[in-house]
Amino acid sequence: MLPLSDPTAVGLVIAHGSVGDSISSTRPDVYVSEDGGYKWRGSLRGPHHYSILDAGGLVVAVEAHPMDGQINTIKFSTDEGQCWKVYNFTEQPIFFAGLTSEPGTKTMNISVWGYRPEDDHQPIWVVVTIDFQSLLTRECGNQDYVQWLAHATEGGDLATEGCVLGYKEIFRRLRKLSVCRNGRDYVVSRQKSPCPCTREDYLCDYGYYRHENSSECMRQLDTADHALEVCLNGEEEELRTSGYRKVPSDKCEGGFTPLRRKETVNRHCGNSSQPPTPTASPYFETPREKMLLIVVYVGSGIVILVAVAAAVYTVRRMVYGNRAPTYRFSVLQLQDDDRSIAADPESVASSNGTSVFQVDSDDVSVISFSMVAKGTQDFQDNLCA
Incomplete structure (x- = not known):
């Protein structure tokens, strides 16, 4: 299992390890540090699964590799691993699968889950939840806490003791010998203060x-x-x-x-021997200046459109003047291949005997045409074919 720590349990670190100059090939033991990892103390023999409860006021552990592979006991400590007690949580041992505390490390409940074989050799999953509130019934008071200076070393200078990056932190934490519970409303209390500068604060x-x-x-x-x-x-x-x-x-x-x-x-200095050219500050940065720029652009566009329209109107007046338009009409014949107006009106009048009309738009409002009906039946037959 990986090393374990939590912000609510100030300075408490639990990890596996061994004593020696190098990593040992033997089974590791459980070690506990109460000062953030500066000093370690042996706590349990052999590998274990462990968890922190009640913001560090309670630590629980379950053996990872028992002799027969099954467990029915859990170990707990109220003094950061200095003394452990054993509790039998089930009469029928189970094969251990996991250990979890919900919600978070401020709870007093721990769940152990695993499985046990039945008579038909089919495993059945089991979850056992243990509530330690009946063990720690007293709420912690001010007399149960002590001030602890982080990163402090023995025999150091009082002015710079515990200083890291120019400041020190003093935490309020639970005494080891206090058998009480912090509760869910527990909040870590800390005090920060600057330190006097030394040469260690400089590069x-x-x-x-x-x-x-x-x-x-x-x-x-x-x-x-x-x-x-x-x-x-x-x-x-x-x-x-x-x-x-x-x-x-x-x-x-x-x-x-x-x-x-x-x-x-x-x-x-640098690649350029010439002094850098100063860049002009951009114009129209304020909202008022931007609005003025938009008004100028729109007004210019309107003036240009009005000038173009006036020029077109003047040219048309000069070219056409005040003349009234005259319309020329001719007779359409279905015999024409192109079904269009005859190019020569006089030739059309002589060939089919139909008059060509030239009317002025001011004198005539209705014009009648005489159509030649020859070939109409053939046209309709072609449409139905």
Whole structure:
């Protein structure tokens, strides 16, 4: 099983391992750490399945590989694995399949599920849920908690004890000897405070390095005779530093504050020898300017359309004047192959004896045509064929 920890159980880590200079081929044991992994303590012999309950106030474990392959007991601890007790949860052993706590690690319930063979050799699945509320009946009070400084080491400086990236955290956690329950409403309490800056909060700057087992930054020999120059966006900057630059995201305050500043030199650098051309600021950035631009465009379009329409109207007046239109009509004949108007009206009048009319649109409103009916029957027959 993989190492186990949870944000609600501050500092508690459970994992399998062995003691030695290298990984052992023997069966691993269960180890528990109460300070986030700095120190470990042996807790159970052999591999186990384990789970954290009640925000770290209760730890349960089930043996992973029993002798006969079946289990009927579960182990639990109320002091972070220092002392374990055994509880028999079923009279009929089962083959273990899984261990789960729902919902999350703040619950007091643990479910053990597995299967057992029946008389017909068919397995039947079994789930047993154990409620530990009858064991831990007392609610924890203020006297059951203690202040714990994360990342603290023995014999360290009080000012920088537990400092990581420039700040320290103090958590409120349950005492090991307190037999009580945190409850579902338990919320982890923490206090953050900045630390004074030290050399460990800084990296060595460009052109500097640290000796082995030393926190002081030394100047490299090949950069000792000239100033450090940095090319940034085509502008050359000269770096004035005492050899330190702060670690990114470090939140330390005061303390060790080395000198570091940049001075811009009026020299251009990079691929281009010419100074960068300044770009003009774009116009029409505000909403009012954008609206003015739209109005100008629309007005210009309307003026252009009006000018084109006026020009077309003027040309038509000059070409046609005030003349009334005159219409010429001719007789259509079905005998014509192209069924169109005859090109020569006089030839049509002489051939079929029908008059050609030329009328002015102001004098006549109704015009009658005389049609030649010859060939109508043949046309209808062709349509029905």
